[in-house]
Amino acid sequence: MxxxxxxPLLSTGVVAATLAVATPAQAHGxxxxxxxxxxxxxxxxxxxxxxxxxxxxxxxxxxxxxSCHAGLAQFAVLNDDSRNWPATSVGSTVTFTWINTARHAxxxxxxxxxxxxxxxxxxGGRQPDATVSHTVNxxxxxxxxxxxxxxxxxxxxxxxxxCVDLQIGSGGNPTPSPxxxxxxxxxxxxxxxxxAPGGTWTAGQAYQVGDQVTYNGLTYRCRxxxxxxxxxxxxxxxxxxxxx
Numbered sequence: 001m002x003x004x005x006x007x008p009l010l011s012t013g014v015v016a017a018t019l020a021v022a023t024p025a026q027a028h029g030x031x032x033x034x035x036x037x038x039x040x041x042x043x044x045x046x047x048x049x050x051x052x053x054x055x056x057x058x059x060x061x062x063x064x065x066x067s068c069h070a071g072l073a074q075f076a077v078l079n080d081d082s083r084n085w086p087a088t089s090v091g092s093t094v095t096f097t098w099i100n101t102a103r104h105a106x107x108x109x110x111x112x113x114x115x116x117x118x119x120x121x122x123x124g125g126r127q128p129d130a131t132v133s134h135t136v137n138x139x140x141x142x143x144x145x146x147x148x149x150x151x152x153x154x155x156x157x158x159x160x161x162x163c164v165d166l167q168i169g170s171g172g173n174p175t176p177s178p179x180x181x182x183x184x185x186x187x188x189x190x191x192x193x194x195x196a197p198g199g200t201w202t203a204g205q206a207y208q209v210g211d212q213v214t215y216n217g218l219t220y221r222c223r224x225x226x227x228x229x230x231x232x233x234x235x236x237x238x239x240x241x242x243x244x
Contacts, residue, residue: 028057029100029160031149032131032236034088036162037068037078042238045086049077057101057239059161063152066112068163078163081146087165092139094166096149098132099231101239105154111136112148125154131231142169203230212244219244 032039038056041049052059052075059078061070068078077083096111106123111134119136138145144167151160201213201220204227211222213234220234220241234241 028060028102028104029098029151030056030059031096031162031164032099033097034090034094034164034166035086036149036164037085038075038162040086041077043235044243046083050074052078053238055239057099057160060158061161062157063150063159065159065161066115066148068146068148068161070159070161085165087144087167089167090138092169093135093137095133095135096164097231098128098149098151098162099237100128100130100132101237103127103130104151104156107152107154109134110150110152112150113138113141113145116140118147123152123154130229138166138168143167201228201234203228203232207240213241 030036030038035043035045036056037046038049038052038059040046041053042056044053059068059070059072059075061067061072065071069075098109104127105125106128107125108123109121109132110117111119118138118140119134121134138147144165147164147166149162149164153159199213201215206225206227207213207222208225209222213220213222215234218234221244222240223242224240226232226240232240234243
């Protein structure tokens with residue numbers, strides 16, 4: 001999301017003018033497992049997604065919406081059910097994992113199927129970990145379902161939205177446990193200097209914009225300076241890494 005700040009400029013004999021200063025979008029959060037629609041776009045598993053491919057964490061809108069794209073025209077593709085989004089086969093109990101690239105104080109997380117809120121998790125107004133996982137019972141549902149996950153922020157009127165397509169039951173396998181599950185950074189992990197381009201991605205390593213690493217045989221370039229945490233492997237956080 002881009003904000004525009006208008007600053008009045010005054011000069012003698014000249015009518016007051018304005019200067020528009022644009023600030024870059026900040027990173028926030030989205031469901032990475034099972035992959036949400038924006039995660040599938042960011043991973044190139046669904047083509048022609050538009051801008052959401054580059055900022056899956058930015059689906060932010062007023063609280064109380066029931067849409068996949070938070071009413072944002074540039075992300076309207078997420079609300080297009082005709083695209084036949086890949087559905088993850090799951091059992092009746094599913095673990096949903098959020099990647100939080102900006103850790104906002106949290107009111108709660110909600111999970112909806114249609115007009116039914118199937119789960120709510122209290123955030124207590126606290127800042128969450130970099131990754132957060134919730135196990136949700138979907139025993140009352142079967143077949144293909146579109147689940148809407150909502151992250152309600154405590155200190156603003158906004159929320160973040162992710163739609164996840166699921167195939168529940170009918171021989172589906174339970175969602176594998178994500179790695180890690182609600183981790184906290186180890187106090188013994190200390191950032192080190194940025195590696196030379198071509199090094200292997202390593203948790204606890206400090207990376208700068210432009211650094212290149214390899215992970216699972218693929219090469220990625222750093223998009224935002226950060227210190228890597230478990231769960232922030234390059235394919236999981238396209239806001240931080242771009243495949244080259």
